[in-house]
Each structure stands twice: as structure tokens, then as C-alpha cells.
Amino acid sequence: MRRATIKDVAERANVSLKTVSRVINNEPSVAQATRARVTQAIAELDYEPDPSARNLRNGLSFVIGLVYDNPNPHHIIAMQKGVLAACRETGFGLQIQPVDSTSPLLADELAEFVQRSRLAGLVLTAPMSERKELVDALAERGIALVRIIAATEDPDDGLPCVYVDDRGAAYEITEHLIQLGHRRIGFLWGGPQHRSSSERYAGYEKALKDYGITVDQHLVVPGDYTFDEGFRGARRLLALQEPPTAIFGSNDEIAAGVLAAAKSASVDVPYELSIAGFEDSPFSRQSWPPLTTAKQATADIARQATRLLIAGLRQYAYVDSPTPPRNQGFLPQLVVRGSTAPLRPR
Amino acid sequence: MRRATIKDVAERANVSLKTVSRVINNEPSVAQATRARVTQAIAELDYEPDPSARNLRNGLSFVIGLVYDNPNPHHIIAMQKGVLAACRETGFGLQIQPVDSTSPLLADELAEFVQRSRLAGLVLTAPMSERKELVDALAERGIALVRIIAATEDPDDGLPCVYVDDRGAAYEITEHLIQLGHRRIGFLWGGPQHRSSSERYAGYEKALKDYGITVDQHLVVPGDYTFDEGFRGARRLLALQEPPTAIFGSNDEIAAGVLAAAKSASVDVPYELSIAGFEDSPFSRQSWPPLTTAKQATADIARQATRLLIAGLRQYAYVDSPTPPRNQGFLPQLVVRGSTAPLRPR
Numbered sequence: 001m002r003r004a005t006i007k008d009v010a011e012r013a014n015v016s017l018k019t020v021s022r023v024i025n026n027e028p029s030v031a032q033a034t035r036a037r038v039t040q041a042i043a044e045l046d047y048e049p050d051p052s053a054r055n056l057r058n059g060l061s062f063v064i065g066l067v068y069d070n071p072n073p074h075h076i077i078a079m080q081k082g083v084l085a086a087c088r089e090t091g092f093g094l095q096i097q098p099v100d101s102t103s104p105l106l107a108d109e110l111a112e113f114v115q116r117s118r119l120a121g122l123v124l125t126a127p128m129s130e131r132k133e134l135v136d137a138l139a140e141r142g143i144a145l146v147r148i149i150a151a152t153e154d155p156d157d158g159l160p161c162v163y164v165d166d167r168g169a170a171y172e173i174t175e176h177l178i179q180l181g182h183r184r185i186g187f188l189w190g191g192p193q194h195r196s197s198s199e200r201y202a203g204y205e206k207a208l209k210d211y212g213i214t215v216d217q218h219l220v221v222p223g224d225y226t227f228d229e230g231f232r233g234a235r236r237l238l239a240l241q242e243p244p245t246a247i248f249g250s251n252d253e254i255a256a257g258v259l260a261a262a263k264s265a266s267v268d269v270p271y272e273l274s275i276a277g278f279e280d281s282p283f284s285r286q287s288w289p290p291l292t293t294a295k296q297a298t299a300d301i302a303r304q305a306t307r308l309l310i311a312g313l314r315q316y317a318y319v320d321s322p323t324p325p326r327n328q329g330f331l332p333q334l335v336v337r338g339s340t341a342p343l344r345p346r
Numbered sequence: 347m348r349r350a351t352i353k354d355v356a357e358r359a360n361v362s363l364k365t366v367s368r369v370i371n372n373e374p375s376v377a378q379a380t381r382a383r384v385t386q387a388i389a390e391l392d393y394e395p396d397p398s399a400r401n402l403r404n405g406l407s408f409v410i411g412l413v414y415d416n417p418n419p420h421h422i423i424a425m426q427k428g429v430l431a432a433c434r435e436t437g438f439g440l441q442i443q444p445v446d447s448t449s450p451l452l453a454d455e456l457a458e459f460v461q462r463s464r465l466a467g468l469v470l471t472a473p474m475s476e477r478k479e480l481v482d483a484l485a486e487r488g489i490a491l492v493r494i495i496a497a498t499e500d501p502d503d504g505l506p507c508v509y510v511d512d513r514g515a516a517y518e519i520t521e522h523l524i525q526l527g528h529r530r531i532g533f534l535w536g537g538p539q540h541r542s543s544s545e546r547y548a549g550y551e552k553a554l555k556d557y558g559i560t561v562d563q564h565l566v567v568p569g570d571y572t573f574d575e576g577f578r579g580a581r582r583l584l585a586l587q588e589p590p591t592a593i594f595g596s597n598d599e600i601a602a603g604v605l606a607a608a609k610s611a612s613v614d615v616p617y618e619l620s621i622a623g624f625e626d627s628p629f630s631r632q633s634w635p636p637l638t639t640a641k642q643a644t645a646d647i648a649r650q651a652t653r654l655l656i657a658g659l660r661q662y663a664y665v666d667s668p669t670p671p672r673n674q675g676f677l678p679q680l681v682v683r684g685s686t687a688p689l690r691p692r
């Protein structure tokens with residue numbers, strides 16, 4: 001049997017050659033029904049696009065990978081939502097790859113993931129995105145990537161990224177607690193391997209300093225971005241001879257743990273203890289009282305990062321593509337809810 | 347330049363031909379470091395496995411797709427975890443595809459997804475897995491799939507599935523509430539497009555009947571598997587002249603909404619109102635009081651379904667593969683926590 005051509009596909013699907021080409025190249029703005037008709041014609045005719053033409057486009061695939069190591073389901077789902085939104089805009093597919101960020105072979109494992117699944121590129125989230133030697137190793141192997149990182153400004157190091165000003169947002173949360181009259185403000189760290197943790201701590205520390213409050217290291221507890229660590233850390237702070245009157249948990253999961261610890265110790269939130277989180281996860285709106293937090297537009301951040309990655313791939317692939325968008329910064333916004341209040345004198 | 351052979355790869359990676367073959371076929375039990383070495387050798391030599399040999403294996407790819415339409419992040423993440431665990435066991439990659447289960451073009455869209463991303467098969471979750479015409483349409487197009495469905499027994503219809511006895515588990519939850527002394531037990535429905543919703547309702551109804559309690563339709567509220575619907579439904583039930591003394595929310599998100607509604611109305615849980623959910627999500631353990639629920643081993647269910655899919659693919663691909671495992675049923679287990687108790691007389 002003669003090998004099917006693009007013309008055969010166009011005839012069978014009753015569309016123009018241009019439309020078939022757009023479907024093959026996964027370009028947007030082809031109606032869903034048309035796309036389905038073309039795909040079906042391709043399948044029925046067993047049509048294979050010309051391999052040399054594909055090579056011209058550097059053998060690009062239309063699947064990207066999302067790489068994460070994060071214990072927080074809300075955060076992962078929000079990330080996936082944002083990446084998927086950008087994939088839908090551009091016709092890309094998404095493979096997900098949870099990893100162990102502490103693995104010494106991570107660069108090899110990720111290179112294998114890209115090779116095996118023929119990925120066009122990777123969206124790297126923290127903490128992988130913040131390990132310079134890993135990012136360099138991947139870039140040296142020619143793997144296209146975009147990073148989502150915690151930083152107050154664009155690192156401007158030649159590799160695309162979206163950066164989130166965790167420090168600035170943590171400053172605002174701490175300032176809010178100070179302005180409510182709190183002086184003894186506890187701080188529960190996220191995972192130390194995430195730069196967002198040290199950035200949020202830096203914002204907390206700077207706000208205290210700016211308001212002339214000495215940082216009391218008894219009120220600062222190391223931990224991880226989980227409910228259990230928030231619960232444990234809060235129990236420890238509440239057991240102090242002079243406990244804090246407010247606790248800033250480095251994310252909403254931690255703050256949820258603080259809330260549970262306060263309730264289990266019959267501490268009245270917010271009148272005996274103010275609690276603030278970070279992220280604006282669904283939990284922060286659904287808890288009672290709802291949580292003061294920093295709205296970290298996670299899905300928007302992930303979508304923008306993915307657009308950046310795909311724009312870079314397209315620029316690489318098509319000479320006439322528009323300039324890729326620039327690195328972009330996000331500042332999470334303070335959201336005040338019922339979990340923070342002035343101390344009520346007994 | 348001469349085209350690289352599998353022998354060149356084996357020499358460069360310093361492994362046996364068998365090992366290269368196992369890496370190419372994504373078979374398990376190749377050490378991570380060895381796998382990385384072989385993958386790198388393949389990349390460096392630009393080695394392409396013999397296309398005709400690949401065709402012998404029916405052009406199988408080593409990527410599967412997970413298809414879902416569910417508003418509950420914890421549930422999605424648990425599903426993904428289970429599917430990813432089975433993928434890791436077998437060297438498969440995972441693409442995720444949230445869809446609109448009400449789309450009339452869903453069969454075309456999914457066929458396009460499979461075609462475009464060259465997927466080996468699909469894991470279909472509810473409600474897509476429960477729409478017979480959709481499943482038939484996909485099977486007719488030769489798409490390998492496995493379904494996760496709500497059913498008390500194996501449908502035994504020739505297509506692989508994992509089935510979850512939502513009805514039996516809902517019966518146990520309702521029985522638990524009855525045994526605590528409750529007679530007016532509210533029921534908040536999940537999304538009507540999910541068979542799990544009607545199965546859970548059937549279990550509730552049967553338990554009431556078995557204990558000689560008439561179903562009062564004023565206590566039964568339609569809704570969806572979300573916090574907001576739980577909140578809304580509970581407000582409605584609590585406003586009744588004679589409100590229920592217990593509310594069974596069809597999942598933990600709904601139950602979380604009931605808990606928030608009770609707290610906002612200063613109703614004491616569990617002494618003025620018992621609340622039960624379904625799923626054993628992290629929230630059910632983290633709320634105050636923690637929720638009585640049915641532990642629905644979501645990750646295990648999804649892993650088992652994926653093993654079933656992949657075993658079928660392997661059987662198709664290799665004559666000497668073991669018989670694929672059979673369809674398997676799961677019964678979620680009652681977990682009693684602090685949110686349910688006998689009514690405390692005022």
C-alpha cells in the first residue's frame with residue numbers, strides 16, 4: 001500500500017492542508033471537533049508525518065514534564081492546574097514526575113526521564129529548581145527547562161525562571177501581626193531545602209527588626225511544610241513559660257497544624273493566639289476560624305512558567321515565532337481573615 | 347556515519363546486551379545507575395531501537411494516561427500516587443488529563459489524547475469510567491483501558507476494572523450512627539454523575555430500612571463532592587424546625603463543610619450534632635474534632651487498577667508474560683473518630 005500523505009489526511013478529514021499541519025504541530029486555535037476529525041483521519045490512514053520534516057524541528061515532542069517534591073497536595077494540584085492550563089493553550093501534553101530531591105543521582109534520573117519519555121522540556125519546582133548544580137547539569141545536557149524559585153529579584157543568569165517574593169510577603173504578614181499589637185510572634189519553618197523557607201524567615205526577621213523587636217530564638221522552630229510539623233512546633237511553643245501570642249506558620253498546612261494544636265490545648269483562636277499561614281490554600285478558607293495568609297497565586301505562577309518554557313521551545317523551533325516573554329516576578333498578597341486579631345485581655 | 351547498534355550501546359555502557367534490552371523495554375529490576383548509564387550511551391550514540399522490532403511489540407509506548415474530573419485535590423493526589431507507584435514498578439511514565447466529563451465529544455477528545463501522546467493505555471476514573479457508551483467507544487477504537495468504578499460486585503463485562511463497594515461502606519457508617527442512638531440522620535449527596543453518590547445513598551437508605559427507620563426526604567439534600575455544597579446543605583438541614591442529630595456527608599470535603607457550618611452556627615460537634623464523612627482524606631484526621639469516615643484506600647485502588655492495565659499491555663506484548671491479575675474489589679473500612687457520639691441531653 002502507498003504511504004499516506006498529508007494530502008490524503010486533508011481530503012479524508014475534509015479540511016485544508018494548513019489545518020492538518022496545525023493539528024500535527026499542536027498549534028492552538030483549531031476547533032476541538034476539527035482536531036478530532038483530523039486525528040481520526042491520521043489514525044485511519046496510519047499517516048506518519050515526514051520524519052525529515054520533524055527533524056527540521058529538532059525532533060521536538062509536544063509533551064513536557066513537571067518535576068516536584070512537595071508534601072502539600074493543595075500546592076501540587078494548584079501547580080498542575082497552572083501547567084495544564086498553559087499546555088492546553090498550546091496543545092502540549094503533561095507528564096508528572098514526583099522525585100526525591102535529595103537523590104544524588106537526580107540529574108541522571110531526570111535526564112533519563114526526558115530521554116525515555118521524549119520530553120520537550122521540564123518545569124522544575126522548588127527545591128530542585130533552586131539547586132544550581134542540578135540546573136546546570138540539566139542545561140549542559142541540552143534539556144530545556146524553566147524554574148519556579150523563591151527570590152526577591154530576577155537572578156538574570158541566562159536561564160528562564162519565574163520568581164516569587166516570599167520574603168516581601170512574609171514581611172507583610174509579620175508587620176500585620178505587629179500592628180495588631182503582638183510582640184511575641186512565633187515562627188515555624190518550612191523544609192530547609194526550600195529557599196522559600198529561608199526567604200520567609202528573612203522577611204519575618206526583617207519586619208521584627210524594623211519595628212525594634214528583638215528576635216527570640218526560643219520562638220523560632222525548625223520543621224517542614226506539613227500539618228504534623230505545625231502541630232508539633234505549636235505544642236512546643238505553647239508549652240513555653242512565656243508562650244507567643246501569635247504564630248506565623250510558613251505555609252497553610254503548618255498553620256492548620258497550629259490551629260489543631262491550639263484547639264487541642266483549649267487555646268482560643270484568635271483571642272488568645274493569632275495564627276497566620278502562607279499560600280491561600282482551600283484549607284485556609286475552610287478552617288474555623290479561616291486563616292490569615294499570603295495569597296500565592298500558585299496556579300498563575302505555574303502557568304506563566306510553563307508559557308515561558310513553551311515560548312522558548314517554539315522560538316527554537318520556528319524562526320518567525322514571537323520573542324519569548326521575559327522572566328516574571330510575583331508578590332504574594334496579604335489576606336486578613338479571622339485567625340488574627342488583637343490580644344483580648346483576660 | 348554508521349547507524350549505532352544495540353551492541354555499540356552495550357559496549358559503551360559496559361553492560362550486557364540483555365541489560366540494554368531491558369532498559370529499552372522499560373523492564374523493572376535494572377539498577378538506577380545502570381539504567382542511567384545505558385540511557386546516556388543511547389543518547390550519545392543517537393541509537394534508535396530497530397523500528398521493526400518495535401512493531402513486533404505492537405509499537406507500544408511506555409506512557410499511560412490518567413483521566414479524571416473530580417473537584418477534590420486530596421482524592422486526585424491519592425489517585426496519582428497510586429498510579430505513579432504502579433508506573434514506577436514497571437518503568438512507565440504518566441500523563442495526566444483532567445477532562446470535562448459532560449463534554450459530548452469526550453470519546454473523540456480522549457482518542458486524540460491517546461493518539462497525540464502515543465499512550466499505551468488509559469486509567470479511567472469516575473464518572474468517565476461509569477459511562478458505558480464512552481467506555482465502549484474507547485474500547486471499539488482499540489484503546490487499552492482500565493476502569494475504577496463504584497460497584498458492589500465485579501461487572502464481569504470483559505473489560506478490566508477495579509470496583510469499590512461504596513454501598514457497603516455507607517451502610518456501615520449509617521449503622522454506626524444508628525447504633526449511637528441517632529434516628530434523624532441527614533444525608534448530603536455527592537455529584538449525581540458519580541455512581542458512588544447513588545451507591546452511598548443506597549447504603550444509607552438500606553441501613554435505615556433494616557433498622558426500621560423511615561427515610562425522611564427533608565433530611566436528604568442533593569449536592570456535589572465539595573466543601574461549599576457541604577456547607578450549604580448543612581445550613582439548610584440545621585435550619586429545619588426539627589434538625590437532624592447526625593449528618594452523613596458523602597465525602598470528607600462535604601463533611602468538612604458540615605463541620606464549618608456547625609461551628610458558624612455554634613452547634614457543638616459531636617454532642618449536639620454527629621458528623622461522618624467518606625474517604626479518610628488528610629482533612630478528616632486534621633480537623634477538630636477529627637472526622638468519622640470510611641477509609642477508602644484510594645492510592646491502593648489506583649495502583650491496583652494501573653497494575654491491571656499494564657499487565658494487560660504486557661500480555662498483549664509478550665507471549666510469555668504471566669496471566670494478568672483479575673478484577674479486584676475493595677470495601678472501604680469504617681474509621682470512628684471524635685466527630686460522632688451519642689446525643690448529649692441538654
